[in-house]
Amino acid sequence: MSKCLHILYFAALGETLGCREEDVRVEGVRTLGELRDWLSNRGIAWQAIKENRVRMAINQQVADVHQNIEDGDEIAFFPPVTGG
Amino acid sequence: MPQANIRVQTDDFDTGYEYAQLARGTEAGAVVTFVGRVREFTGDPSAGLWLEHYPGMTEKVLKDIVARARARWTLTDCRVVHRVGRLTPGDQIVFVGVSAAHRQAAFEACAFVMDFLKTEAPFWKKEGERWVDAKISDDEAARAWQ
Numbered sequence: 001m002s003k004c005l006h007i008l009y010f011a012a013l014g015e016t017l018g019c020r021e022e023d024v025r026v027e028g029v030r031t032l033g034e035l036r037d038w039l040s041n042r043g044i045a046w047q048a049i050k051e052n053r054v055r056m057a058i059n060q061q062v063a064d065v066h067q068n069i070e071d072g073d074e075i076a077f078f079p080p081v082t083g084g
Numbered sequence: 085m086p087q088a089n090i091r092v093q094t095d096d097f098d099t100g101y102e103y104a105q106l107a108r109g110t111e112a113g114a115v116v117t118f119v120g121r122v123r124e125f126t127g128d129p130s131a132g133l134w135l136e137h138y139p140g141m142t143e144k145v146l147k148d149i150v151a152r153a154r155a156r157w158t159l160t161d162c163r164v165v166h167r168v169g170r171l172t173p174g175d176q177i178v179f180v181g182v183s184a185a186h187r188q189a190a191f192e193a194c195a196f197v198m199d200f201l202k203t204e205a206p207f208w209k210k211e212g213e214r215w216v217d218a219k220i221s222d223d224e225a226a227r228a229w230q
Contacts, residue, residue: 011136011208012215057206060141076138076206080218083137083166083207084120084178084198 002027003071005035010078016048032056033065035075049077088154088162090146092137094169097179102163112160112183116190118198120178122171131212133171138206142166149200153182156196157189164197166207199225 004025014020029035040050048054056063057076069075089105091097099119106115122133150162160183167177180197184190203226209216 008138010138010206011210015215057138057141060138060144062204076141078138078206079208079215081202081204081206082209082216082218083135083142083205084202 003029003069003073005069005072006074007039008074008076008078010076012079013048013054013077017045030068031065032058032063032067032069032075035069036065036077053080054078055080088147088150090143090150090164092139092142092146092166092168094167096167096176097165099176099179102165102179102181106161106163106181106183109160111185112190113185114187114190115181115183116187116194117179117181118194119176120198122173122175122177124173125211128212133173133175134210135168135171135177136208136210137166137168141206142168145205146201149197149204152200153193153196157184157193159184159189159193162193162197164201166201166205168207196229199229202226 002025004023006021006023008021009017009019026035026038029038036049040046055078058067058069059074099117103115103117146164150164153159153162163179163181165179171177180194182190182194184193202222
């Protein structure tokens, strides 16, 4: 069952990965952790996405690796926040 | 419907206007306001500050933080304005204002909102070419509210 996802990468992480946003179609990926593994296999630069400090969101809500992702979800990966 | 006004915008804000909104009516005996500004930073003085954010999620997170403040203290009104985009030293970045019957709730709720904005709201600062690191002291301040 394939899932189409819109993925965003913010701030320093987006620069490291050389990508700010993209649409992907994945097969056999159930959780955010599995998606993260799938992305990290793209190459050396993409290992950065698995660093402990990287935060994640599904549909604009903070999420962890155990959460399921669904077709049409918006996923975001970002460094610790520095607003205010 | 509890009063709240939460905005993310590129334009500057007018603290006089925000205070005037908070001070409407006679229910609130206390109004506390906070302004965060861009400080001088080392490096190329002509380089500015870039404030990146996650449109949609920033507003949601700020609304959630204000809702948690309202659950913890009885407040009359709460206003938050956070700027994004290009800023320079001396510019205003963020406004948090709280009105309440008495000052303890107003002071504490204002500090609470700022402490959680600093650790949860998806904004990222870049000074010239360098992304600012998150501070451990900000995480500790947020944890202290548990």
